[in-house]
Amino acid sequence: MDETKSYKLGDRITSDIIVRLRNKEGRPEVFHSHSVVLKKNSKYFADRLSHPNPSTCIAVQCSDSDYEYHVAFLRRLYLPVDSLLDSWDSVQSAVGVLLVAAAFCCEEITQSCIQYLEAVPWEDKEEEEIIKAVSKLGPIAMPILARIQPVDLSATRNVFISAIRFATSTGRPCPPFGDELKTSAQEQVEYMLGDDEDTALVTADDEVKSEIRIGLSKICFSFEEDLSSLLLESDLSCEAAENKIMQSLSDLEWMCTILPKIDMMKDFVANWVDTSVNVLRVVEDKKLDSVMWGLKFKLIEVTTKVLEAVGYGNVIFPAPGRVLLLKTWLPYVRKIKPLLDSVGSEEMGYPYKMGEDLCQSIEGALVSLILALPSNDQADILADWMNTEQVRYPDLSEAFEVWCYRTKSAKRRLVEGVDRVDNATVSL
Known part of the structure; x- marks a missing residue:
């Protein structure tokens, strides 16, 4: 029979040792204890009490912040080993007592803390505290961190590929969650790829x-199919028809977010250039003249990402493709902005009005895109721009000025070159 089971912390009658907790707040500091319990459960106390003439009072220094953890530790010294695990009621308390138990070399309480913390869920703030505590304890507490250890590359890639498949799925939403699971998958794919301040969890190898x-092909096919089916709809004011095509377009916009992170935006640009004519053929059909403003606005946003990628040199694309991109979308941008402005002026809280930031982004990308084209192609585009009624937007005057300067400089270089040839001939 375990003789320590009959002892209770604070029992003055049977106590033969006092543990004094020194702190600055004047809390109760004296705990009537039993040397047999302390020596059995703590190597620290066993060493202190092993002297020939041990003191009957052991002073322990503790701070105000960990005073409660020291008290909790002393109380658990009196619990049976098989009751320790059930004694924990919070992550914070277990972390605090863990540090104390490790300092006092109490293996049973330390292991109980570790087992509890390894099994229960943590809040974000608690996780930071746990990581700090484990860093002080070394290998003994490493099982706690098993859930947040780096995963091997193969397992990470498998999870990422599964998430990509879910994020690019084009079937019906999974009841009862609707599109929430797909949206969550897209968010996590984006997070796993990381950005400037994050560490990417996956490497874009050939398999990825x-x-x-x-996934991009599936989304593009779904978008084109949904878009073409619009012209077959009997009621284009039906909300379901617009929601379906808007979901496909939102998926494409999401692809524009992740592809630059893995140097694959060129795949999107190539697809967008190839399909642009067919997209606008549907969107500019008379059946859609006064409906689907959300679709028309979202097309502008996605196209802006393409224009920026190509215009600022992030995607290197052949000149004929760049010319086609400009000649396809510049007239649409020029046409759609006043229409969106007009509808927006008639409706309060209209969500599809092109804001100043979007307009400036489009203009900047267009100017950069134009100025990177061969001069004759620039001339064609600028002449067309000045011959339209909507010359105010987009404002391509900066591109026009640069084109004029370059053209004049080119003419001057040509004349100077001819003069040098003539002079060389005469001197001979």
């Missing part, structure tokens, strides 16, 4: 890129 290309 192949899976992303398949």
Whole structure:
């Protein structure tokens, strides 16, 4: 029979040792204890009490912040080992007592804390505290961190590829969650790829890129199919028809977010250039003249991302493709802005009005895109721009000024070159 079971912390009658907790707040400091319990459960106390003439009072220094953890530790010294695990009621308390138990070399309480913390869920703030505590304890507490240890590359890639498949799925939403699971998958794919301040969890190897290309193809096919079906709809004011096509377009916009992070935006640009004519053929059909403003606005936003990627040199694309991109979308931008402005002026809280930031982004990308074209192509585009009624937007005057300067400089260089040739001939 375990003789320590009959003892209770604070029992003055049977106590033969006092533990004094020194703190600055004047809390109760004296705990009537039993040397047999202390020596059995703590190597620290066993060493202190092993002297020939041990003191009957052991002073322990503690701070105000960990006073309660020291008290909790002393109380658990009196619990049976098989009751320790059930004694914990919070992560914070277990972390605090863990540090105290490790300092006092109490293996049973330390292991109980570790087992509890390893099994229960943590809040974000608690996780930071746990990581700090484990860093002080070393290998003994490493099992606690098993859930947040780096995963091997193969397992990470498998999770990422599964998430990509879910994020690019084009079937019906999964009841009862609707599109929430798909949206969550997209968010996590974006997070796993990381950005400037984050560490990417996956590397875009051939297998990952192949899976992303398949996903992009599925989304593009779904978008084109949904878009073409609009002209077959009997009621284009039906909310379901617009929601379906808007979901496909939102998926494409999401692809524009993740593809630059893995140097695959060129795949999107190539697809967008190839399909642009067919997209606008549907969107500019008479059946859609006064409906689907959300679709028309979202097309502008997605196209802006493409224009910026190509215009600022993030995607290197052949000149004929850049000319086609400009000649396809510049007239649409020029046409749609006043229409959106007009509808917006008639409706309070209209969500599809092109804001100043979007307009400036489009203009900046267009100017950069134009100025990177061969001069004759620039001339064609600028002449067309000045011959339209909507010359105020987009404002391409900066591109026009640069084109004029370059053209005049080119003419001057040509004349100077001819003069040098003539003079060389005469001197001979």
